[in-house]
Amino acid sequence: MLVNDQHYQTIWLKEGNDKIVQIIDQRFLPHRFVMEDLSSVHDFERAICEMHVRGAGLIGAAAGFAMYVATMEAASKTSFDESVFQSSVLLKKTRPTAVNLEWAINRQLEAIATGKEINEKISLAKKTALAIATEDAAGCHRIGLHGIDIIEEISRKKNGDTVNILTHCNAGWLAFVDYGTATAPIYEAHKRGINIHVWVDETRPRNQGANLTSWELLNEQVPHTVIADNTGGHLMQHGLVDMVITGADRLTRNCDAANKIGTYLKALAAKDNNIPFYIALPSSTIDWSMRDGIKEINIEERDPDEVKYVHGLCDGEWKKVLITPAEAKAANYGFDVTPARLISGIITERGICAASDKGLLELYPEMKL
Amino acid sequence: MLVNDQHYQTIWLKEGNDKIVQIIDQRFLPHRFVMEDLSSVHDFERAICEMHVRGAGLIGAAAGFAMYVATMEAASKTSFDESVFQSSVLLKKTRPTAVNLEWAINRQLEAIATGKEINEKISLAKKTALAIATEDAAGCHRIGLHGIDIIEEISRKKNGDTVNILTHCNAGWLAFVDYGTATAPIYEAHKRGINIHVWVDETRPRNQGANLTSWELLNEQVPHTVIADNTGGHLMQHGLVDMVITGADRLTRNCDAANKIGTYLKALAAKDNNIPFYIALPSSTIDWSMRDGIKEINIEERDPDEVKYVHGLCDGEWKKVLITPAEAKAANYGFDVTPARLISGIITERGICAASDKGLLELYPEMKL
Numbered sequence: 001m002l003v004n005d006q007h008y009q010t011i012w013l014k015e016g017n018d019k020i021v022q023i024i025d026q027r028f029l030p031h032r033f034v035m036e037d038l039s040s041v042h043d044f045e046r047a048i049c050e051m052h053v054r055g056a057g058l059i060g061a062a063a064g065f066a067m068y069v070a071t072m073e074a075a076s077k078t079s080f081d082e083s084v085f086q087s088s089v090l091l092k093k094t095r096p097t098a099v100n101l102e103w104a105i106n107r108q109l110e111a112i113a114t115g116k117e118i119n120e121k122i123s124l125a126k127k128t129a130l131a132i133a134t135e136d137a138a139g140c141h142r143i144g145l146h147g148i149d150i151i152e153e154i155s156r157k158k159n160g161d162t163v164n165i166l167t168h169c170n171a172g173w174l175a176f177v178d179y180g181t182a183t184a185p186i187y188e189a190h191k192r193g194i195n196i197h198v199w200v201d202e203t204r205p206r207n208q209g210a211n212l213t214s215w216e217l218l219n220e221q222v223p224h225t226v227i228a229d230n231t232g233g234h235l236m237q238h239g240l241v242d243m244v245i246t247g248a249d250r251l252t253r254n255c256d257a258a259n260k261i262g263t264y265l266k267a268l269a270a271k272d273n274n275i276p277f278y279i280a281l282p283s284s285t286i287d288w289s290m291r292d293g294i295k296e297i298n299i300e301e302r303d304p305d306e307v308k309y310v311h312g313l314c315d316g317e318w319k320k321v322l323i324t325p326a327e328a329k330a331a332n333y334g335f336d337v338t339p340a341r342l343i344s345g346i347i348t349e350r351g352i353c354a355a356s357d358k359g360l361l362e363l364y365p366e367m368k369l
Numbered sequence: 370m371l372v373n374d375q376h377y378q379t380i381w382l383k384e385g386n387d388k389i390v391q392i393i394d395q396r397f398l399p400h401r402f403v404m405e406d407l408s409s410v411h412d413f414e415r416a417i418c419e420m421h422v423r424g425a426g427l428i429g430a431a432a433g434f435a436m437y438v439a440t441m442e443a444a445s446k447t448s449f450d451e452s453v454f455q456s457s458v459l460l461k462k463t464r465p466t467a468v469n470l471e472w473a474i475n476r477q478l479e480a481i482a483t484g485k486e487i488n489e490k491i492s493l494a495k496k497t498a499l500a501i502a503t504e505d506a507a508g509c510h511r512i513g514l515h516g517i518d519i520i521e522e523i524s525r526k527k528n529g530d531t532v533n534i535l536t537h538c539n540a541g542w543l544a545f546v547d548y549g550t551a552t553a554p555i556y557e558a559h560k561r562g563i564n565i566h567v568w569v570d571e572t573r574p575r576n577q578g579a580n581l582t583s584w585e586l587l588n589e590q591v592p593h594t595v596i597a598d599n600t601g602g603h604l605m606q607h608g609l610v611d612m613v614i615t616g617a618d619r620l621t622r623n624c625d626a627a628n629k630i631g632t633y634l635k636a637l638a639a640k641d642n643n644i645p646f647y648i649a650l651p652s653s654t655i656d657w658s659m660r661d662g663i664k665e666i667n668i669e670e671r672d673p674d675e676v677k678y679v680h681g682l683c684d685g686e687w688k689k690v691l692i693t694p695a696e697a698k699a700a701n702y703g704f705d706v707t708p709a710r711l712i713s714g715i716i717t718e719r720g721i722c723a724a725s726d727k728g729l730l731e732l733y734p735e736m737k738l
Binding site for chain 1: 399571572579597601696703
């Protein structure tokens, strides 16, 4: 997508030197646009672990490129295979709960194993890294091409009046390689000239909506307004929201959706006001082993200081301010689960389906038990 | 209530000099406890307008004391009555939408008018100011004595296990003269040795929960945890909330409640999880002229910078940090309306009633049409 009118993806091979991988260091957004060169496994470890890159799709793509860099590093070692394997172990530890990380590394190990000599293995790793990234972007693009139908229908019903879409957190292109999931239909609608406006939940405690989603939409010139997370219910009561669309971190086969904390509250408000609520996600996010999301999905508790302190720009510098009494106790739950009964539909790269076991199996018949 | 183990109210006559009124300058909370002397109408104008004092009950009490100071100032003027009246006009402009402000000033004007000579008028104004403050504190105390029944019943059902109470914003003693409304039953429960724990919504955008409610509870040693506003739904899904109690800025006669933005979302989550949701308020907050809160109550839009910037302590100083792109548009709705159907009961100084026209009239039979 666009950054200062230039097209970017979130990760790519450096122009003129395909031994170096470049990323956007997302820690500085929205206030500074910083690119970073990654040319060693150690660089990747730091970038993934310290969240220069984040988001399911992008972590997978970064792991793919990391393994390509690992093969180049291994070429100078006494045992190539041993070195590549050691790198894979180190990389898997950087974000142990990220499903896509392990998946991408395993895919690379399998691909590399099919090569005969070192140069061929390096070449296969490069090809696989590019394939993972390309597939991620293509999947997101297809989510946009399916999701656009929903927006177009609302636009028709409103005779072309502005379609107001509320989103929570960042399921944007910054979390993937391009397009994003929740944002893909939004970008497609904007491209087709449909009048849209996006309500961007700031998404406390880490403010991914205020920091990242707003920055993305600003660069794509999509009209939008940042709001406190408390606001969506009031907007829905007053007819100011036509649909809600968010991403998900995990979807059970019954279509309960774990997503950023607060998503459930917006789903309740959407239901109470008869507003459609959609979840957009790539197939890789579906956890076919789970049914009841509230009982089965383990919710990560994060550092309480993310609640007590807020980060932002102050006098031109990144600062954090304390918003509670210093001695106050805080709790920080990362995600909540939106039950399937509150979800109007699931949008994946294969199409749109009802939020149920049955609905999902119509898109994924091969997953029938 | 307690501050550093000493008892305070939010406004009082200075010890040893009853011509001076003292307040807690709440702008510095929770990081500094600052008291301020107010000895002129101009002092009061600034204190009310710039929110050294805030909250319905406290604004009313401050207006009462301001009129007492106005009579002392008027004593040296050529026309006493003219001077008092001019002060009343100035004071009414400081927070034009605060119902209690106008009510307290009018009550003072009536009281002062019954006096014959200047000293008697000053004395009446002082007596009335003290009466307004005392009545506010007494009303809040009675809310606590009624609301405690609900907490005691839950505690009994849980065999003395911790009762988890969620609250939103600050309907604490800092918003009144003492005790608060939503907090009054909490303080009463703590006093009686009932095991309680309070989930404190930080309450973006102005963070009154993180800044004020947490500070109050900390000083009273009531166990509590500050959470992002997004969190309550998840806690309720997992049995971690036994009841919700908030204040209200306006209650219609059908019991729709306007309160700080985000209250409606918590009420929806409480309903979805069968958790009782109570509104605590003094009778003065009931607007008998309105029925349908969503249609009739006008919701104030405030400065979008309250969303874009977050204030807090940084390197020992008050600072604000920008959390969105500088160019981003933000919207800031101050309140939302929780429909009566989501409210389990209303707690006023007269007792607890069902959240309906009928329920309210059982407590206020004189308001039958």
